[in-house]
Amino acid sequence: MRRYNEYEQENRELRKRKRKQAMQRKILGFCVFTFLLGVLCGKIVFAKGPKEESEQVTAESIENFVELSNQEPDNPASEGISGNLLAAGEETSKEEAWKLTLVNKWNPMEEGYKPAVAEIENNYYFDARAVGYLQEMLAAGRREGLDFWVCSAYRTVEKQTDLFEDKVRRVTAETGLTGDAAREKAGTEVAFPGTSEHNLGLAVDIVARDYQILDEKQARTEEAQWLKENCWKYGFILRYPTDKTEETGIIFEPWHYRYVGEKAAKEIMERGICLEEYLDRVQ
Ligand SMILES: [Zn+2]
Numbered sequence: 001m002r003r004y005n006e007y008e009q010e011n012r013e014l015r016k017r018k019r020k021q022a023m024q025r026k027i028l029g030f031c032v033f034t035f036l037l038g039v040l041c042g043k044i045v046f047a048k049g050p051k052e053e054s055e056q057v058t059a060e061s062i063e064n065f066v067e068l069s070n071q072e073p074d075n076p077a078s079e080g081i082s083g084n085l086l087a088a089g090e091e092t093s094k095e096e097a098w099k100l101t102l103v104n105k106w107n108p109m110e111e112g113y114k115p116a117v118a119e120i121e122n123n124y125y126f127d128a129r130a131v132g133y134l135q136e137m138l139a140a141g142r143r144e145g146l147d148f149w150v151c152s153a154y155r156t157v158e159k160q161t162d163l164f165e166d167k168v169r170r171v172t173a174e175t176g177l178t179g180d181a182a183r184e185k186a187g188t189e190v191a192f193p194g195t196s197e198h199n200l201g202l203a204v205d206i207v208a209r210d211y212q213i214l215d216e217k218q219a220r221t222e223e224a225q226w227l228k229e230n231c232w233k234y235g236f237i238l239r240y241p242t243d244k245t246e247e248t249g250i251i252f253e254p255w256h257y258r259y260v261g262e263k264a265a266k267e268i269m270e271r272g273i274c275l276e277e278y279l280d281r282v283q
Pocket of ligand 1: 152198204205255
C-alpha cells in the first residue's frame with residue numbers, strides 16, 4: 001500500500017513537472033514570438049520612414065530649384081566665403097531648374113525669355129543645351145527602322161502670337177464670337193502666347209512620316225509607341241498623357257515630347273505621372 005502511494009506520489013510529481021515544463025515552453029515561445037514581431041515591425045517602420053521622407057525632400061528641393069532660379073542675387077552683403085558657397089549652390093540649382101521649368105496656362109513663361117537654340121533638322125530649332133539628347137533619341141529610333149518626322153519644335157513668342165491671332169480670326173468667322181469670348185475659345189486650341197512649351201524651346205512634336213495627322217490615332221503608330229517606351233532614356237517625357245488632361249490643361253497629345261532631364265524623365269514615365277504632379281504644382 002505504502003509502495004503504491006509512493007508510486008502514485010512520484011507519478012503526480014512527474015505530471016506536475018511536465019505541466020510546469022510545458023508552461024515554461026509556452027511562455028518562452030510567446031516571448032520569442034513577441035520579440036520577432038517587434039523586430040519585424042521595427043524593420044517595416046524603418047524601411048518606410050526614410051523613404052517617404054526622401055520623397056518629400058525631393059519634391060521640396062525641386063520646388064526650391066525652381067524658386068531659386070527665379071531669384072536674382074541681390075544681396076552684396078552675402079559675399080565672401082559664405083557668399084561664394086551660396087553662389088555655388090545657386091549655380092547647381094540653376095543647372096537643374098531650366099530642365100524643369102513649368103509652363104502651362106496657369107504658369108506663363110517669364111516675359112522676354114529667349115533660349116539659345118540650335119537646329120535639330122528640317123529647319124526646326126531646340127534649346128541648345130538639350131538638342132543633343134533629342135538627336136540621339138531620333139537616331140536610336142531610326143536605327144530600329146522607325147521613320148520619325150519632326151513637325152514642330154521651338155516657336156518664338158511672336159510666332160505663337162501670330163498663330164493665336166489667326167485662330168481668333170477664324171473663331172470669329174466661324175462662330176460670330178468677338179473680344180474675350182473669341183480669345184477664350186481660341187485658347188482652347190492654340191496656346192496663348194508665352195504659355196506654350198514650344199516657346200520655351202524644350203518641346204518637340206514628332207510624328208510618323210506616313211501618318212502626320214495630329215490626332216489620337218497618332219498613338220497607334222510604331223513611332224509613337226517606341227517614343228513612349230524609350231523617351232525617358234534620353235531625358236524626355238510624353239508631356240500630355242491621355243489621363244492627365246485636368247492636371248496639364250491640355251488634351252492627349254501623343255506627339256508632344258518635353259525634355260526634363262533623365263532623372264525626372266525616368267521617375268515621371270515609371271510612375272505614370274505628369275510634370276505638374278512631379279513638381280507638386282497641380283492647380
Ligand atoms: Zn507640341
